[in-house]
Amino acid sequence: MNTLYIDCVSGIAGDMMLSALVDAGANEETIISQLNTLPIDHFHMSFDNVVKMGISSKYLQLDVHDHGHAHDHSHSHDHNHSHEHGHDHVHRTAKDIFHLIEQSELSERVKERSIAVFTAIAHAEGTIHGMNPDDVHFHEVGAMDSIIDIIGICIALEDLNIDQIISSPVPTGSGKLHMAHGLYPIPAPATTELLKSIPLAPxxxxxxxxxxxxxxxxxxxxxxxxxxPEGIISAIGYGAGKKDFPKHPNVMRVLVMNDVPKHRERLVISQCQVDDMTGEALGFALERLFEHEIFDAYYTPVYMKKNRPGVLITVISKPGQAQVVEQTLLKETSTLGVRQSTATRNPMKRTMETLDTPLGAINVKHASTEDGIVKKSYEYEDLKRAANEHHLSLQQVIEATYDWERENSKK
Structure with missing residues (x-):
């Protein structure tokens, strides 16, 4: 398993991250050629060798040609946002960017990771500006150079065959920042929202x-x-920002590591209790929750204060979905507040296989761990369809599928 460890020596920004990945061995030509398949502004990208306080690093030079005009975007996003507001870019909404990625020819994991990053940022911006995440205009982070950075990073991760990412705690900096809306505190509001549940470093x-x-x-x-983490370092990369600081090098570092034990996945558990909702309303709320990419949601009967029977609503999601889960619970239930806590899980590796049985196609999910635990389960909807079509009980279909699979495995 390949793991990327992000060492946020001096924080993290898109251009510094991309530069660090190239310095660690991600192929520059692969990144550029895959980006050029997207319907985005024409750009020229190169990585210069620079030295920051004695550390040899890569520094991203990015020129975006917007409506026939070339603009120099070589400033680091990390320490100078002025370039993101000085040019007359077409501001894409989050929905536009999701569509652009989904319709592209990028690999599935590159699409998945790119959309996950834009989703997280859109939810943060939506929370700050009080609007639907889909409608967020990426004026702070969606200028064309940032779109290039984010998708470029996900292409670089794929080129390095990175399976999991672990990060150090994150320093944010201090002071004030000139943004599109005026003078803001550092970290910027959207950054602060995104850093919820992430450990900060002084x-x-x-x-x-x-x-x-x-x-x-x-x-x-x-x-x-x-x-x-424990493991073997196979490559190291340094990405440089534009500014220089008196006491520390303005770089971020990435370590590509092999033989790292799989880390447990972070989850957010959102909960609230209600004692004044009908069964229909509770069912409707559950349907609304499952419209989002959550792992699970369920109801537990509980006794509340004054011995009132009530319902505990629990939703398990990825950290990036926690905000929309909270909003859904507040909107669709009578609760006055939502509790959120973090947990971890160790998901088994899963693969899907389609069995071409006499009762029709039945999908079977295989799950396994690295230490040899193996499990499988037949897809319920396929079993149900076969039972209805052949006028059999569910148990008869399960037994027939099992017997067919066992017979065919001998051949």
């Missing part, structure tokens, strides 16, 4: 060390935060 530095793009990458893609 570092005395005036300026923006972690940007919304950087925080979005960590929120969506990092499975855990902490020290360097």
């Amino acid at each position: 570092l005395e530095a005036k300026g923006e060390l972690t940007t919304p793009t950087g925080a979005g990458i960590l929120k969506a893609l990092a499975s855990s935060f902490g020290q360097v």
Whole structure:
């Protein structure tokens, strides 16, 4: 298993991350050629070798040609956002960007990771500006150079065959920042929203060390935060920001590591209790929750204060979905508040196989662990269809499928 450890020495920003991945061995030509298949503004990208306080690093030079005009976007997002507002870009909504990625020819994992990052940022911006995440205009993080950074990073992760991402705690910087709406505190509001549930690190530095793009990458893609994991380092990369600081090098570092034990996946558990909702209303709320990409949601009967019978609603989701889960619970139930806690899980590796049985096609899910535990289950909807079509009981279909599978495995 290949693991990327992100060492946020001086925070994290999109361009620094992409530069660090290229420095660690991600193929520059692969990144550029795959980006060029997308319907985005023409751009020129190169990675310069620079030295920051004695550390040899890569530095991203990005020129975006917007409506026939070339703009120099070589400023680091990490410490100078001015370039993101000085140009007359077409501001895409989150929905536009999701569509652009979904319709592309990028690999499935690149699409999945890119959409996860934009989803996290859209929810944060939506919360700050009080609007639907789909309608968020990515004026702070969706200028064309940031779209290139985020998708470029996901292409680089795939080129390095990264399976999981672990990050150090994150320094944010301090002071004030000129943004589209005026003078804002550092970290910026969207960055702060994204950093909820992510451990922060102290570092005395005036300026923006972690940007919304950087925080979005960590929120969506990092499975855990902490020290360097056990394992073998196979490659190291340094990505440089534009600014120089008096007391520390303005770089971020990535370590590509092999033979790292799989880290447990982070989850968020959202809960609330109600004692004044009808069964129909509770059923409707559950349907609304399952419209989002959650792992599970369920009801538990509980006795509340004054011995009132009530219902405990529990929703298990990825950290990036926690915000929309909370909003759904507040909107669709009578609760006055939602509790959220973090947990971890160790999911078994899953694969799907289609069995072409005499009763029709039946999908079977195989699950396994690295230490040899193996489980399988037949897809319920396929069993149900076969039972209805052949006028059999569910148990008869299960037994017939099992017998057929066992007979065919001998051949």
